[in-house]
Amino acid sequence: MYTITRELDQLNAPALLVAMEGWVNAGEVGTETASRIAAAGEQVATFDPDLLFDYRAARPEIEFVEGSLQSVRWPELTLSLVSGERDLLVLHGKEPDFRWRRLSAEVADLAQRIGVVQVVSLGGVPAAVPHTRPVRLLTTASKPDLIPDDEQLPVGELRVPGAALNIIEHAAVDSGIPAVGFWAQIPHYVVGTYYPGVIALTERVARHLGVDLPLGDLVDRAADQRRELDETVAAKPEALEYLQRLEQIATDQQTLPSGEEIAAEVERFLREAGPFDE
DSSP: OEEEOSOOOSOSSOEEEEEEESTTBGGGHHHHHHHHHHTTSEEEEEEOHHHHOOTTTSOOEEEEETTEEEEEEOOOEEEEEEOSSSOEEEEEEEOOSSOHHHHHHHHHHHHHHTTOOEEEEEEEEEESOOTTSOOOEEEEESSGGGSOTTSOOOOSOOOOOOOHHHHHHHHHHHTTOOEEEEEEEEETTOOSOOHHHHHHHHHHHHHHHTOOOOOTTHHHHHHHHHHHHHHHHHTOHHHHHHHHHHHHHHHHOOSOOOHHHHHHHHHHHHHSOOSOOO
């Protein structure tokens, strides 16, 4: 399903980061984090879009110049290599429509052959959290000892619709590669990229893997976004009241919610519209 464009041998303790557009990518935080990390490296493999995508759902982007069709950009899923203190492989792009099981098996086989020592899934979930508080991360792990003792895993059982990156992670674990996942809780009323969430994921990945991942312009973008959200809320009394309720909830929650509570929040906010559409 893929074509490797350069040799992937003699890698230094490589970790595979996985993020995809679509499900469990609230605030676009998973794919934005992955894209920024990948930008420091080079593309080393591409996946055949004809095998993975429904072009009616993920239509190619075409460009016209003075009425003449000049180019076609197909939906992509790519693998990039970032070399540094340790090597990072970044699998990112659109979530495939087809052949998840075959894709996950081939990615797990490739990861095993090139010596990947850990898989890290990145994403975001909508939550009843205010933009005025630091971003909280939910952590998942194939084994509890993969994360620090002071970091809490969700309690209880959680059943939600799966994403392609979950299936890839599952295949990797079945092949003997340990895996963790970092999922930023994103204010459900935010539309577009949520930069504080990107910062939180970037810093968490850097700390977990022991690598340096520069934030670049993320701090300035997050500050600008915070001002815009503050101005939007201040202009609408009902939005300000709702935000204050979310802040009180955040204050009352001293621990991460259980799996059942997370599922209930996700289901509720998928059903209900926020108080300020913009």
